[in-house]
Amino acid sequence: MNKKMMMAAVLVALSVSAGAEAAVITQWNFNSNPADAATGTGSTSPSIGSGAASLLGTTATFASGDASGGSSDPATGDDSGWNTSGYAAQGAGNKTSGTQYLVSTVGFDNIQISYDLRHSNTSSKYEQVQYTTDGSSWSDFSLFSGATGDTWFNGRSVDLSSVAGVANNANFGFRVLAAFAPATSAYAASSPTGTYGTAGTWRFDMVTVSGTAVAAVPVPGAVWLFGSALLGFLGIRRKA
Template sequence: FAVLPGGTNAIPPSITAQPQSQTVAQGSTATFSVTVTGTAPLIYQWRFNGTNTSGATGSAYSRTNVLPADAGDYSVVVTNSAGSATSSNATLTVNSSPVILTQPQSQAVSAGQDATFTVTASGAAPLSYQWRFNATNLLAGATASSFTRTNAQSSDAGNYSVIITNSAGSVTSVEASLTVVVAQPSIIAQWNFNSLTSDTNSATGTLNPSLGSGTASYVGGTTAAGSGEFATGSGTDSNTTDNSGWNTSTYPTQGTGNKTAGARFNVSTAGRQNISIRWDQRESGTGSKYARLQYTTNGTTFVDFPTAVSVASTSFEPKTNNLAGIAAVNNNPNFAFRIVAEFESTAANTANSNYVGASSTYGIGGTIRFDMVTVSGTVIPTDNPPPSPATLSAAVFSPGQQFQFTVTGQAGSNYVVLASTNLSVTNWISLATNVSPFTFTDTNAAAFVQRFYRAWSLP
């Protein structure tokens, strides 16, 4: 102790309440305080990591708008005429708010493929993620640093973003747009039954496909009609001078052979999906009113399409059975289908286990005629070589005010050309898809005051 003037003993400082460690969010205020006994006046000097802090000379010290650099050890030295006392260290931990290091990227995928968005962020753990689609929170589970939209369809196209949150705050990413390119179905095989070399005679024809490859055959004892294997075809055929249809007859006797007799078509669907079958069909008055399309995935066992077809007149009627929801028929070299006569009981859910004629009494000599039998599907997307960003050549106007440029990217990779009138992330539409390099021509450019173009690689 010290003796003050006048003979009073001075008491050195004694810390009775130490400054406390704390954790605060970035941008907030951290305050440290100390309680001391001893003879006045008491002098305080706060220190940060062992170094005096200018102006920090009170019993409490506040650090405002803290940053990660302010994290460390804080202490105070208290002095009077009798001596000094140094507090213990109080550790300041600063929880930094999330910072996005890598934003999610826009992309284009083919329908049915997966699209994955990823974000990279820093900040005090734990970081919480919530992905959004068109500014709406996604379903439960979209709460990781990446989000995958599986089996993307047209309805999934739009803007994806993510909100990242921790105890210090939150941050929202930029919007990454997803473009879903829907492949248009194309014909795998088609039978128009016209003569391979036009002879202007609808009574002649062929069972060879007019497009693609495959086979057509009688099944279940059917034969060519007595009037001839071929007869006038449907109006769907654009060939008006040599339009033939396949005329089948010799169907089972009444009450026998339900869904066993008709016409069979073998078509490989390798490399294709979303299979659809359309055809034109007509009956003679004594031909079976009801028929059923059946399909096989192994070439031998046939399965009924869920609904039968009905032809109640002697004129051609168009029929379509869409097999897009049946995965086993996709990419199948053994795919085949047949169209067979059916009892009314199984076709229309009645008690009549017999064939019904289209317009009169059923007879085995009745005919069912087929035309424009068409099998179509979309190409199954395949992996391309690793794509690189595309470059667009300087655009030129071709005759007729057409806008033309060249798209050059990874050779052999697919690229989709998109256009927008105002650069809004929601206003881009796909115009064409092709393999790099290729020349794109916008035949409708003159209809717009301005139009922007870009090309994205497809996976």
């Protein structure tokens, strides 16, 4: 390996490690901004980045993100969740009601989704995550089970890094939908002793899309200096 090749290898290694940090693209914490010390008020504007959150066949209020164990939101006192209700009737509307999040992933790959979700006793046990790459057609991906009621399931995590078209796409989005129990035509209740009902609630918090920046990372002057110094050191050693 000659000096130029070695220099290039050093710089590539340094710039890759500098650019491989996972970053939050968009996040919703549903808290009021500014904080108002009331969990019954909140916001559906992203707390980080930009994107659009909307309801699909449901209604919503804001309610505590700290109650019944709490979400992973570090905020206290003004920690709200997006409390959705009015889900489809038993035996109807499979994978039609829930929430939707549209987020541009332009400039990022290795796209990951995460969210916290509190299931009430009578809410749907099964959560179908769907994604879109064109903003209009949707594909099933992960199916989660929330097998206890009145419980937060924090850090639901979906890795979309292997899905073609998700990265670097202005039309990316995902949905979390109430789904029939697998191989049945009915919703199951989250509580093993509960009965599914349209008044059941799913309370969302910390809905997050993250990724790795794909834009070329400019090599800072300090890295050039380090690379040059390293090569100088190697050159001296070789002569010696």
